[in-house]
Amino acid sequence: MPNGAEVLVATLAAHNVEYVFGVCGDTSVDLYRAFSEQEELTHVLARDERSAAYMADAYARLSDKPGICEGPSGGGATYQLAGVSEANESSVPVVSMNTSIPIRYRDRGVLTELDQKALYDTVTKWNTSVDHAEQVPRLLRQAFRETTTGRPGATHLSFPMNVLNDETDAEVYADENAAEYPPYRPTPEQDRLKAAASLLAESERPVVVAGGGIHASRAWHEVRAFAEQVGLPVGQTLTSAGCIGDSPYSIGVVGENGSRRYANEIVREADTLLLLGTAVESVWTNKWSQPSDGAATVIHADIEPASIGKNYDTEVALPGDLRKTVEALGDLVGDIGPMWDPADLQARHDQWIREFEDAFDADDVPLRPERVVADAASVLEEDAVLVSDPGTPTPYFASLYPFSEPGRHWVVNRAHGELGYAIPGAVGAACACPDQQVVALSGDGSFGIAGTELETYSRLDLPITVVVFNNNAFSWIEAGQQNYSGFSFGVEFSSLDHAAIAEEYGVAGFRVESAEEFEDAFQAAIEVDGPSLVDVPTQPLPSIDNVPVDWLEPEA
Known part of the structure; x- marks a missing residue:
């Protein structure tokens, strides 16, 4: 008779899940044994639980399926929380799971104990603790229904260790209507x-x-x-x-x-x-x-x-x-x-874009972000997927990049705007869009948070190109400080050679020293048979005129 962990994995497979993004832990031994003994879905090991949640989030945004992430108890659950919250507030269907301590140890102060249901109540659409093995398939089906129907959002299930170890004859089947989204299409009266x-x-x-x-x-x-x-x-x-x-x-x-x-x-x-x-x-x-x-x-x-x-x-x-x-x-x-x-709309566009033409060709070093956008657009295919952190890359690519095909080719986490999304998010994007170019647009501040996922790129040989906007600062915050109050504090850090760091992870690294070098370096990075990174010295936001961000202007 199968145990709860085997039933859990079988239920995921019944819903046509292709990828589960997660991190191992002491409470997840039975779950990982179940993963190892099946071949229907692929488990993607991330380097931390927040990254796993971002991978699931980006995968869901770019596919027609919910993203699935998992992690262990204690710190695993708290780390994962940030990504799950982002998905929920962004109306992204993510089924998140955490293993937990055995039920018999509750309220005894055992290592990694915390009330996962209470922790996730405020950041999910639906959330429960699965306290009996026979409940595993039923409650997992409920999670799929809740995550995909109506306004999509994140769901969460907590699985105590003993529940995953207990045997059960509970019937395994999928709610086929909830395996993809949207499952239903109601029409207004x-x-x-x-x-x-x-x-x-x-x-x-x-x-x-x-x-x-x-x-x-x-x-x-x-x-x-x-x-x-x-x-x-x-x-x-x-x-x-x-x-x-x-x-x-x-x-x-x-x-x-x-x-x-x-x-x-x-x-x-x-x-x-x-x-x-x-x-x-x-x-x-x-x-x-x-x-x-x-x-x-x-x-x-x-x-x-x-x-x-x-x-x-x-x-x-x-x-x-x-x-x-x-x-x-x-x-x-x-x-x-x-x-x-339409001629009036085109004329307005043409008049506006002329304001940036000099910046598109500017030879300044550090580079102007507009030059990075223009050169990237000349290299990438029309259906390329751009996954961006919410800092320096976002206003320029959102405003200036010439998207040509209808669809979702731009992904940015804007509900909470956490740094460190693009690099792990691109893993989910590559899984969802294996036949498209995938580019992660990362600030150097974000790289410091999520750069360890380059090991994931290398281990899985993912064809992702990272562009690091290297301006030695949390430039977005620096611009806000200077604009509102005329000061700068706690936002600058040491300059790093991100290309050299990438090479240590087994990722092809390219370091740009001049504006003329970027397009060729980016082209070479895109053509690498595997992961690559381009380190680009870019101007910090406070030094740039005509920034496409109105909030940098002080309120009246």
């Missing part, structure tokens, strides 16, 4: 859709803002087709940058971070805003000033009804799946466009 279509038809300057929900619904092509049918400019949030590719109606990112000035102007000109899959948070709205509440009529479509009307008075609520909603709206509005002149 017809009267709501008709009201939204009428508002759009009556509007003079309607504008779309598409958020991260476009990814959860896999609605990239449908939103692009709708925008081109009606002639609507589509602004994107930081997490949805590039989602409709090079459509003439894509105006790029709006808001505080990584935005385009003309895109913000277009949002302020709107008399009607069609919000698609966005929580209407502080970043893309410039702290709810763009637009101010009441400045435009709002139509809000979202899978999570509680998000609708949360921060803006909303005229029409469209709770439902984004793809189904947009398809239905397209059928109702018919051929009423174009509402905006």
Whole structure:
């Protein structure tokens, strides 16, 4: 008769899980024995539990499956927490698991004991402790249902050691509807859709803002087709940058971070805003000033009804799946466009991009980030995947990189903005997108947190290229300090040769000494048969003019 650990792994396999990202520990011996005795799924050993959670997060964002991560008790559970919280707040379906001390030792002060359920209650969509072996498959199925249905999010299960060791005859099967996401596609009521279509038809300057929900619904092509049918400019949030590719109606990112000035102007000109899959948070709205509440009529479509009307008075609520909603709206509005002149949108774009042309070719050393973006774009294929840390790389690539294909080619952790996401996240990306180029965009501050995962790259021979923006500082924070209060403290650190460090891990390292060298070095790194890293000296944010980040300006 199988034990709980074997049933756990069999249930994962029944849900067509391909990868489990995790770290071993004393409480996980039975679980790892079960992993070792099967061939249906691949266990990816990370170098710490936070990295494992980031790997699962990025894998889920780029595939149509939940990401799976695991770790041991005690510190394993606390380390893993950061990544699980990021996934949950970013509406990413992740099933996280931790093994734990035997039930009979609870409340006796045994090593690594903590209340995992209480720890994870505030950072997950659903969370439980599995206290009997016969509960393993049922509660794991529940975790898959909870993580994929409605607004996706993170779930967590705690497995005491004795439960994994106990034998059970519990039936193993999958909830096939929850093995991928979204499992269900509810459509808003017809009267709501008709009201939204009428508002759009009556509007003079309607504008779309598409958020991260476009990814959860896999609605990239449908939103692009709708925008081109009606002639609507589509602004994107930081997490949805590039989602409709090079459509003439894509105006790029709006808001505080990584935005385009003309895109913000277009949002302020709107008399009607069609919000698609966005929580209407502080970043893309410039702290709810763009637009101010009441400045435009709002139509809000979202899978999570509680998000609708949360921060803006909303005229029409469209709770439902984004793809189904947009398809239905397209059928109702018919051929009423174009509402905006695409030539006007292109002219605004051209005028804005000219501000950066000199920086794209600048020979400055340290390099301007704009030069890095331009040269990277000239090397990478159209379907390349960029995984970014939330610091220096993010505003430049989100704003300036020329995404051409609809879909998700840009991944950044913006719910909590933890440093150290890109390098481990790229592991999940490579597993989800084995036939695409994967690039991790890391600040040097982030490298100091997650650089040990280069050993994972080398051990698994992953074809990932890391670009390290090397400016010897937590440059984002330094810019904020100087901008707000005119000081700089606790943000600078020693310069490192990251290429030499990469070589020690068995990763091909390239160190750039001049602006002219970067494109060739990046091309060579991309062509490496295995992992590679390019160390690029870049200017710190406080020294750069025209930074595409509004929050660096002090509030009035």
